[in-house]
Amino acid sequence: MAALAWLLIPVFAVVGAAIWGSWASRNKTIGDVAELAGYARFRDAMERSHATTTTPASASVRPERETTPAATTG
Numbered sequence: 001m002a003a004l005a006w007l008l009i010p011v012f013a014v015v016g017a018a019i020w021g022s023w024a025s026r027n028k029t030i031g032d033v034a035e036l037a038g039y040a041r042f043r044d045a046m047e048r049s050h051a052t053t054t055t056p057a058s059a060s061v062r063p064e065r066e067t068t069p070a071a072t073t074g
Helices: 003-022 029-053
Strands: none
Touching: none
């Protein structure tokens, strides 16, 4: 009976390894699709909010002051 108990230990180890191996090699792309879609929605929302809060580049640049000969001393 003791020999049977010692033979069952490797059998349970093989069954456990087979279960773990099938779980580790499962298809994981299903969750990635939903996550990537959520990231795309987040990126679109950030672009929309950024476009409404910023001013055009031409409005944010100040023109340089032109100096006239009368304004300079020399």
